[in-house]
Amino acid sequence: MTPAAVRASRQPDDIPQDAILQGEIQGMNVHSQDIASRAVGQSARSVRFVDVAKRFGSVAAVADVNLTIAPGQFVTLLGPSGCGKSTTLSMIAGLELPSQGHIYIGDRDVTTVPPADRDIAMVFQSYALYPHLTIFENIAFPLRAKRRRTTETEVTRKVTDAARMLGLDKLLARFPREISGGQRQRVALGRAMVRTPTIYLLDEPLSNLDQQLRVQMRSELKDLHQRLGATMLYVTHDQGEAMTLSDIIAVMSAGRIEQVGAPRELYDRPANLFVARFLGEPGMNILNGDIGDGRLRGQGVAIALPPTVKAGPGGLCAGIRPEDLVLCPIPEAELTGVVRTVEFLGSRCLMRADIGDTLVTAFLPAEVTTQPGETVGLKASYPGRTRWFDVASGLAVGH
Amino acid sequence: MVSVPASGTTPFTRSIEDAARAGRRVGTTLVGPAVLVVIAVNILPAFFGFYSSLRKIFFFGDEGFAGLDNFRSLFADPLTWEAIGRSLIFTFGALALAVPLALLAALAVRELGARGRILLTILLVPWAMSPIVVALLWKWILLPSPGGLFASILATFGMPPANLLSNPTWAMPTVIAVAVWRTFAFAAIILTAGLGQIPKDLYKAAAVDGLTAMERFSRITVPLLAPSILIVLSMLTISYFNEVQVIIGLTSGGPIHSTTTLAYQLYLTGFVELDQGRGNAIAVVMFLINLVLIVGYVQLLGNKKGGEG
Amino acid sequence: MNQGMRLTGRAALLAASALASVVVLGPIIWALSTSLKSDNHIFAVPPRLIPDEPTLMHFQRLVAEGVQWSFLNSAFYTVVSVAFAVAVGGTAGYALVRYPVPAKRALLVLFMGVMSIPSYALLLPTQVIFVRLGIFDTRLALPILYAAHVIPFAVWMTRAHFATVPRELEQAALVDGYSRFEAVWKVIIPGARPALIAAAAFGFLYAWNDYITATTMVESPDLRTLPVALIFFQGFHGRDWGALMAGVVIATLPPIVLFLVYRRYLIGGFSEGSVKG
CATH class of the missing domain: 1.10.3720.10 (MetI-like)
Known part of the structure; x- marks a missing residue:
């Protein structure tokens, strides 16, 4: 088996071709190392979307999605609610019929194939455990489907194996209503695991858990993926989950895929303003102004353009991550403004300052003594980390 | 290495259009039988009834178009108007008895807590019985001979046996009472459910505010129960207005027409005398009165809900 | 006093419920009783709830x-x-x-x-x-x-x-x-x-x-x-x-x-x- 590779493509008129190429190469580089040591599961399959769209009446829930997921990868569809990520997952599962396009699992066109014939497993946000069946029977349920023809000894072996792996051995005789949320979550995973599916689909599986349990289950999921070597498709609106779990993230918004790549790639080199603002907590600061004199100039803004960046007719804006900003004397400052709040977070401080009419956030060392109302100067700690975007198209330029 | 076909569809795959069409067909196929049966057995006869009311039909023989003759002769007959009057007396008399009883029962069920469920079950037993069988049973209870249960109860108070069912004054109240005996607890189900919807905190708050039990009933229970009471009123009105089995079983419309309601008149004219044209005219009149009552209640119910929402 | 009133109310409620149950179930039980009595016992005065010599003759x-x-x-x-x-x-x-x-x-x-x-x-x-x-x-x-x-x-x-x-x-x-x-x-x-x-x-x-x-x-x-x-x-x-x-x-x-x-x-x-x- 060759190491898994990611291919992502977009409609040519949406995004400059070279930007995509660069993104792909970056994604591959980062990930070939991570994945090299991991065995890709025997049954793992690729998933490919070709021009897939889904319309509900006149509303386009998913528009022109083209995406390829390599076998054994953990890929996350990340986006705000209503962006079409769950619909996309449902189309892979066969629970929704696309309005156009083709979906392939491995070499097989499954666009109109019923869910039962796709050999996929799905974990639902609500877990969808069968309330009238015991935990044992819930996990065994997929094995009891006629098409699988599993013998009773085999069912028992597989269910107990999965239960042991997930720490559910002692709960097998109980009913779903008698166990905790985290345990239900594991039962849902167990039900997916017993049949070694070609692809796991996970629809916000952690969102009903409390914070502590969510972090714990997150690492368990990651561990599970490593052990199974299965293709996993994960849907979430939580970028923390997406970042920690994924080999590849596809950021979605308004039914479109905004960018596909490794987490670090998306974070460091957002392809457009949406991804820049959406990723990071808080997101990237976006600063507007006019280009003149080799600089971006605006109220309280004066940032030198790097030589690689050429201003187009639409104008440019600069993006700087909050953690890339440092305090500096006002004459050297790229950004000058009045401090609004300073929040002490323990290891560092989060400062909010009004730069012109933009509210800029910056992570500063815990020791800073800056007070609200003070006028401060800020600059990028490392100029190469400042991103540039075309205002009219919203797309990244110059890298 | 996984190879992915460059483009195109694998053979033998359904197109999206076919799959979508099949999905839509499933819904129609599953609803279809129910819709067909309901239309064939409930809607078509209604139209046929209107049509028949305009024709002279006797003993299943259609003797041609009659225009409004059936209605004209129907309304020219004073018995028709008397029957309509008796229908209204029966309906609203039964309501006047059943609704307060149901309300009392519902309140008792709530007050009794766990034992209330037992009480409701006991009160509902007659509702599980056949109306005609109930009539038969009460005929025996009310039998005016020394061995009859009712006569014996009267005897312990030193009163002579009374023949309620052959007394033109008492027949109607008796028939009403028997109909209510069978059905009032059904109304209590709905009122109990309605009471259950009233938050208990309201009563605590009212008690703290110093309202007496009577005031709590009139200021909290009655207004908040109004939607349930209206549902009960509309269901029972329609059921009582069309009640015929208890009357057939107890009095056959007598004595001297004193229990001949419009519903019984329809039975007599259409099924006994087999004057189906005129019978259908009565059915149309009944249908229209039902419609007026239903629309009236829906209006009342709709206003109430709108006012609260 | 309040306590006493509540107890009286409770007793009245139970009594009324019992009475209602009798009015509702009585006729049905009476029918059952009649169905099990022989012809010469049916009209007995005063009426008896429990049949003296129960019989299934009516069912036969x-x-x-x-x-x-x-x-x-x-x-x-x-x-x-x-x-x-x-x-x-x-x-x-x-x-x-x-x-x-x-x-x-x-x-x-x-x-x-x-x-x-x-x-x-x-x-x-x-x-x-x-x-x-x-x-x-x-x-x-x-x-x-x-x-x-x-x-x-x-x-x-x-x-x-x-x-x-x-x-x-x-x-x-x-x-x-x-x-x-x-x-x-x-x-x-x-x-x-x-x-x-x-x-x-x-x-x-x-x-x-x-x-x-x-x-x-x-x-x-x-x-x-x-x-x-x-x-x-x-x-x-x-x-x-x-x-x-x-x-x-x-x-x-x-x-x-x-x-x-x-x-x-x-x-x-x-x-x-x-x-x-």
Whole structure:
């Protein structure tokens, strides 16, 4: 088996071709190392979307999605609610019929194939455990489907194996209503695991858990993926989950895929303003102004353009991550403004300052003594980390 | 290495259009039988009834178009108007008895807590019985001979046996009472459910505010129960207005027409005398009165809900 | 003092409930008692609740008259119509919740509207139609009419229930390798039992207890239902109260037992329907 590779493509008129190429190469580089040591599961399959769209009446829930997921990868569809990520997952599962396009699992066109014939497993946000069946029977349920023809000894072996792996051995005789949320979550995973599916689909599986349990289950999921070597498709609106779990993230918004790549790639080199603002907590600061004199100039803004960046007719804006900003004397400052709040977070401080009419956030060392109302100067700690975007198209330029 | 076909569809795959069409067909196929049966057995006869009311039909023989003759002769007959009057007396008399009883029962069920469920079950037993069988049973209870249960109860108070069912004054109240005996607890189900919807905190708050039990009933229970009471009123009105089995079983419309309601008149004219044209005219009149009552209640119910929402 | 008032109130409430129970159950128990008394004890003065020498002679009398065949007819009509109505109505209720159906709102109004049409007013035109179609006085007549009456209730009760079952449950079953039909059968039906039982019990009470439809749609003695047979028996032997009360007992026992067994579902079905509007 060759190491898994990611291919992502977009409609040519949406995004400059070279930007995509660069993104792909970056994604591959980062990930070939991570994945090299991991065995890709025997049954793992690729998933490919070709021009897939889904319309509900006149509303386009998913528009022109083209995406390829390599076998054994953990890929996350990340986006705000209503962006079409769950619909996309449902189309892979066969629970929704696309309005156009083709979906392939491995070499097989499954666009109109019923869910039962796709050999996929799905974990639902609500877990969808069968309330009238015991935990044992819930996990065994997929094995009891006629098409699988599993013998009773085999069912028992597989269910107990999965239960042991997930720490559910002692709960097998109980009913779903008698166990905790985290345990239900594991039962849902167990039900997916017993049949070694070609692809796991996970629809916000952690969102009903409390914070502590969510972090714990997150690492368990990651561990599970490593052990199974299965293709996993994960849907979430939580970028923390997406970042920690994924080999590849596809950021979605308004039914479109905004960018596909490794987490670090998306974070460091957002392809457009949406991804820049959406990723990071808080997101990237976006600063507007006019280009003149080799600089971006605006109220309280004066940032030198790097030589690689050429201003187009639409104008440019600069993006700087909050953690890339440092305090500096006002004459050297790229950004000058009045401090609004300073929040002490323990290891560092989060400062909010009004730069012109933009509210800029910056992570500063815990020791800073800056007070609200003070006028401060800020600059990028490392100029190469400042991103540039075309205002009219919203797309990244110059890298 | 996984190879992915460059483009195109694998053979033998359904197109999206076919799959979508099949999905839509499933819904129609599953609803279809129910819709067909309901239309064939409930809607078509209604139209046929209107049509028949305009024709002279006797003993299943259609003797041609009659225009409004059936209605004209129907309304020219004073018995028709008397029957309509008796229908209204029966309906609203039964309501006047059943609704307060149901309300009392519902309140008792709530007050009794766990034992209330037992009480409701006991009160509902007659509702599980056949109306005609109930009539038969009460005929025996009310039998005016020394061995009859009712006569014996009267005897312990030193009163002579009374023949309620052959007394033109008492027949109607008796028939009403028997109909209510069978059905009032059904109304209590709905009122109990309605009471259950009233938050208990309201009563605590009212008690703290110093309202007496009577005031709590009139200021909290009655207004908040109004939607349930209206549902009960509309269901029972329609059921009582069309009640015929208890009357057939107890009095056959007598004595001297004193229990001949419009519903019984329809039975007599259409099924006994087999004057189906005129019978259908009565059915149309009944249908229209039902419609007026239903629309009236829906209006009342709709206003109430709108006012609260 | 307040405590005392509450105790008195409680006692009054219990007394009133007991009285109501006597008024409601008394006549039924009296009918049972009469049915077990021999002819010369029936009219005893003063009346006795417990029969001195209990006898089954009245029940034997009914059997001699062939009433058991009418009992079987009633059972047949009831079972066939309820099974059909719950299957067809439940299927429709499910489809109305889960599938795109053209004119869905209109269909809901149709089912709701049909429930408020008094079926009695339709009997006369139905009789004429059945005579012309040759269905009048056949074994088909009553099951068709009973089923048609129960179907809208079944649709309404099951629809309300299916709407509360999360869609993910059957989606999970589909993904787990089951066909749509298997998913419904293994996952949805077990959860829908209360609604199906409520609809079936309601249908049973309606069909078993009907008299007016049976007496107008069926004429042959061997097609008669139990209530019709009892009224005929009364016509011939109007003073044989022992046998008549035995008939009342036979006709009442099945629905009362059914009601007592499934009362939770029946009461639940109707109270939910009324609360949800």
